[in-house]
Amino acid sequence: MRWRALILDWNGTVLDDLPVVYGSVIEIFRAYGLPPPSLQSYKEEITADFIQFYCGHGIPKPKNEAELNTLRTTLNQIRKHYFLKHWNEVKVRPGTRELLILAQKTGMQTAIVSAEVEEVLEKRLFDFALTDLFDRVEGNAWDKERALVNTFDFFGLKAEETVYIDDTFDGLTAANNVGAGTIGFTDGYNTEERIRAAKPNFPNGTLSKIDSMQQVIAIIKHVNWGV
Ligand SMILES: [Mg+2]
Structure with a gap:
């Protein structure tokens, strides 16, 4: 074959x-006033269902579908903003x-x-x-x-x-x-x-x-x- x-x-x-992605993770936790998880925990835990990762490290869990959508939008906005700022570093x-x-x-x-x-x-x-x-x-x-x-x-x-x-x-x-x-x-x-x-x-x-x-x-x- x-x-x-x-x-x-x-x-x-x-x-x-990955360095820029992890930078955006730090930025998200900073926005919530929380200490960021280590790069190692990010690599161990992150999946396509990224909400789980963030809520597992202190970001308040959404109580219903509307809150989940709001949280997803917020996280995506912070991440997008960070990526655009660091576009050329990748x-x-x-x-x-x-x-x-x-x-x-x-x-x-x-x-x-x-x-x-x-x-x-x-x-x-x-x-x-x-x-x-x-x-x-x-x-x-x-x-x-x-x-x-x-x-x-x-x-x-x-x-x-x-x-x-x-x-x-x-x-x-x-x-x-x-x-x-x-x-x-x-x-x-x-x-x-x-x-x-x-x-x-x-x-x-x-x-x-x-x-x-x-x-x-x-x-x-x-x-x-x-x-
Ligand atoms: Mg990949």
Whole structure:
């Protein structure tokens, strides 16, 4: 079996944005006059249902649907404001371009599947001059299982002919559920323990962490050409 499509998560995987994300977490707790949880607890606890994390660390729990919506809006506003202020501090991981060029040269399709707002994603890709290196970009992918299946269908490939790279338990679990190959990136939003708990194909027994694009390149060469 050879991987014929390289599918990448964006935030925390290609985009090294955890420092800014954690900065926004500190900002939110500051706004509520609360001490922020450590980066380690953030990486251990954060899930797509982010309200749980904030309320678990002292932000008053909403009592009904209306309060929940208000809280969600407030947190998103603080975060958005902080992100815009720190927009230029975020970088793409070194080796990303090399990875994508390798994929294209060897006939692999390339795609992004990301929960990021699609317009933000398109702007980032343009700013980093990466737009032309992707055959398909799917943003607003709250439901990663569905977005991944859409991507397989778009390329006319079976799930097992694709590999998905993600930095979270949730993203890797979604990819495992739909049958894609998986590489867990261990230098992103979640701890190495949570990445391993999702049981990705890589890291595995011999390779304990994957924290650079060079390692991703080595895995793809190994799987596709046995080198
Ligand atoms: Mg991510």
